Amino acid sequence: MLSTPARIVVSLCMAIGLVILYVPLALIVLNSFNSSRTFSFPPPGFTLEWWVDAFHSRGAADALATSVIAGLCAAAIALVLGTMAAFAVQRFRFFGRQSINFLVVLPITLPGIITGIALASTFTALGPLGVTLGMATVIIGHATFCIVIVYNNVQARLRRMGTSLEEASGDLGGSGWQTFLWVTLPQVRGALAAGVLLAFALSFDEIVVTTFTAGPAVQTLPIWIFQNLFRPNQAPVVNVVAAVLTILAIIPVWISQRLAGDSVTSRV
Template sequence: MRLSKTARVTLGGITAVILAAVYLPLLVVVLNSFSTSKSLTWPPPGFTLEWWGKAFQSAGALDAVGTSVLVACISTAIALVLGTLVSFALQRFAFFGRETVNLLVILPIALPGIITGIALNNFFTTIMGVPLSLWTLAIAHATFCIVTVFNNVVARLRRTGTSLEEASADLGAGMWTTFRLVTFPQLRSALLAGGLLAFALSFDEIIVTTFTAGSSVTTLPIFIMNNMFRPSQAPIVAVIAVVMIIVSIIPIAIAQKLGGDEDSRATR
C-alpha cells in the first residue's frame, strides 16, 4: 500500500506528538536527577552530580534495590518453570477446555493491577491465613510474569513444530535426551527473552506490590512512592527513577534483539 505525501506527513506528525508526550517527561526526570535544586523544579537552576552520589550511598535505596532484584529473580524463576510447562501442555496436547485454560493463563496480564492485588491479598490473608511477606510478593508477581514467558515459548513451539523431536525419537533418543539436545536449544532464546521481560515487569511493579508486600518489605517502587514528597528527597528519587528506566530498557532491548534475530533466521 502506498500513502500519499499528505498522509505520510500527517502520520509522521501524529507519531512525533505521541512520542514527545511519552518521552519528554522522562527527559525531564533525567535532567532533574542532575539539578542543583532540592525539589523537582523546571527548568533546573544548575547541574550537579551530588544527588547521584547521595543516592548510591542511601542505605534505604540500596536495600530497596536488593529487595526488588530478589523478588524479580524469584518471580522470574517461577514464571520460567510454570510458563514453559503450560506452554507445552497447551501447544502439544489437545484436551477438553484447552482454550479456556489458555484464556485463564493470559488473563492476569489483562486484569487491572488493583483487582489482581485485592484478590491476591484476600487469598493470602483470608483463605490461606499466611502473613504478607517477600514470598507472597514474589508469588503475586509470578502470576503475571508467567504470561510473558508463556507467550514467548508458545510462539516458538508453534514455529518449530515437532518434526525434529520426532526424528530424534526415531533415531532412538529418549524423552530427556530429545529435550536436552533438540527441544531446549530451540527454546533457549525464547526462554531468555521471556525471562528478561518477566524480570523487567516484576522489578517496577507497584500496584500489586502495594497489596501483597506487607509492611516489612520495601521494593524500589515503594521506596520512591514513600520518599517522593519528603524534603530534599525529590532529586534522589529522580536518580532512582533514572536507574529504573535503564534497568527496564536493557532487558526489553535484549529481548527484542533476540526476537528479531530469530525472525530473521526463520525467514532465510
C-alpha cells in the same frame, strides 16, 4: 503503498507519540542534575550532589536488593510454570485446552488492583495456616502475572517452529528428553531468555500488587520511591533513582528483543 500525504501524517503521528513517551523520561534524567530541590525549570544550575546522596542512601539500596530478589524469584517461577503451560497447550490436544489458555492469560488482563485485592484476601484467609504477608507473598503475587509473559513468548515460538524436527528426532530413535534437549530447547531458548528478562522487568517495577502483598516489613524500590516522592529532603534522591531505573530498564528490553530477533533470523 502509502501516498505521500499519508506517509507524512503517519510520520507526524509517530513523532508526536514518541515525544509524549520520551520527553517526560528525559526530564527525569535532567532533573537528577538539577541544583534546585523544587525542580524549577529551566534548571538554575546543575550538580552531582543528589547522585552522591542517592549512592549513600541505605533505604534505596535495601529496597533495590528486595526488588532484585523478588524479580529473580518471580522470573524463575514464571520460567518453569509458563514454559510447562505453553508446551502443554501448544503440543497436546485435550479437553479444556482453550479454557486453560484463557485462565493462564487472564491475570495479565486484570487491573492490578483487582489482582492485589484477590491475593491479599487469599493470604488473609490462609493466615490460620501460618501464612503472613512478606517476601514470599510478594514473589507469589508477581509470579501470577509474570507467568503470562513467559507463556506467551514460548507459545508463539512453538507455534512458529512446528513439530517436523521433533517428529524426525523421534523417528531416528531419540527419546523424549533427548528430543527436548537437542532439538526443541535450542529453538526456544531465545524465547525463554526473552520471557525471563521481560518477566523480571515487569516484576521489578510493579507497585500495585506489591502494595497489597508486601506487608509492613517488605519495601521494594517502587514502593520506596512512592513513599519518598513527596518528602522535600528525599525528592532529589528519588529523582536520581528514577533516572537510573529509566536507563537500566532499557537493558532487559533491548536484550530480549535481540534474543528474539536473533532466534528468528537463525531459522530463516
